[in-house]
Amino acid sequence: MKILVVGAGAVGGYFGAYLAKAGRDVTFLVRPQRAQQLQRDGIRIVSPQGNLTIKPQTITSDQIHAPYDVIFLSVKSFALDQAIDDMAPAVGPDTMIYPALNGMRHIGILASRFDSHAVLGGVCMVSTELDPEGRIVQFNEMQTLTYGERDGQITPRIRQLDETFRGAGFESELSSNIMQAMWQKWVGISTLGLVNCLFNGALGEINAVPYGEETALQALNECASVAAASGYPPAKPFLENVHQRLITKGSKLTSSMYRDMQKGARIEADAILGDLLEHSQSHNLKTPLLQAACVRLRIYQNSISSS
Numbered sequence: 001m002k003i004l005v006v007g008a009g010a011v012g013g014y015f016g017a018y019l020a021k022a023g024r025d026v027t028f029l030v031r032p033q034r035a036q037q038l039q040r041d042g043i044r045i046v047s048p049q050g051n052l053t054i055k056p057q058t059i060t061s062d063q064i065h066a067p068y069d070v071i072f073l074s075v076k077s078f079a080l081d082q083a084i085d086d087m088a089p090a091v092g093p094d095t096m097i098y099p100a101l102n103g104m105r106h107i108g109i110l111a112s113r114f115d116s117h118a119v120l121g122g123v124c125m126v127s128t129e130l131d132p133e134g135r136i137v138q139f140n141e142m143q144t145l146t147y148g149e150r151d152g153q154i155t156p157r158i159r160q161l162d163e164t165f166r167g168a169g170f171e172s173e174l175s176s177n178i179m180q181a182m183w184q185k186w187v188g189i190s191t192l193g194l195v196n197c198l199f200n201g202a203l204g205e206i207n208a209v210p211y212g213e214e215t216a217l218q219a220l221n222e223c224a225s226v227a228a229a230s231g232y233p234p235a236k237p238f239l240e241n242v243h244q245r246l247i248t249k250g251s252k253l254t255s256s257m258y259r260d261m262q263k264g265a266r267i268e269a270d271a272i273l274g275d276l277l278e279h280s281q282s283h284n285l286k287t288p289l290l291q292a293a294c295v296r297l298r299i300y301q302n303s304i305s306s307s
Contacts, residue, residue, distance in 0.1 A: 012074030067092025
């Protein structure tokens, strides 16, 4: 299958590099300046599982003249509109779009721009970021892609995608309930981002102070209640896992959104927490911590946009 990776950053660059190393037909859609950098330095991964450097095959949007079989879409939510315009020439009648974005809002945006049937559901679990040298640094060994048809069917095309992703150096899973998996990830990253960003600390710093642990667990309850009201109640084992992470003493765990804030960078506040708050309000739920975090993050967004 011909794979176009849109976004050669910390996530797309990571999984695309492993797919390329495994012999898959992978091309990275990048800007001209990024293409020059990648041709000079390659995609470099620094990982607990071993470092990797590849010389990637790249393309710019004006060079796309035929559709691809799979588009691996991995950009921040605030870059989605531009990415859609750039990748549009690569979308044909049989193209599958595999989005590895946070939250759920992107599904509707993609389905309205392209044929809804083209858009798969996807969950990406990896903890990576770009360092000042442009290398992709992986913080732990978690590296999983989950994918599926949004209606739960196991179709020939999703089996073909499964065969393409398997054995490429990371964990992969074909799901018959991908929407549930996406909502659960949304609850998890929203809870972590909420408490890190609202209270300005890692989990261990938060649960070490009086009422910190209780407040973090209340954040989980709020986020989970929104998913349940929307028809996707998180499974008990998932909630127990997040609960344990929140109360682990000395934990240095932080969300990528919090780390971006620490750098003064743009964040995905609206796609992760803002959209969840809109769902909460549509179901007339009381989610005061979620609301407070949205206020906090929007103040931050305004401050960096005006500076």
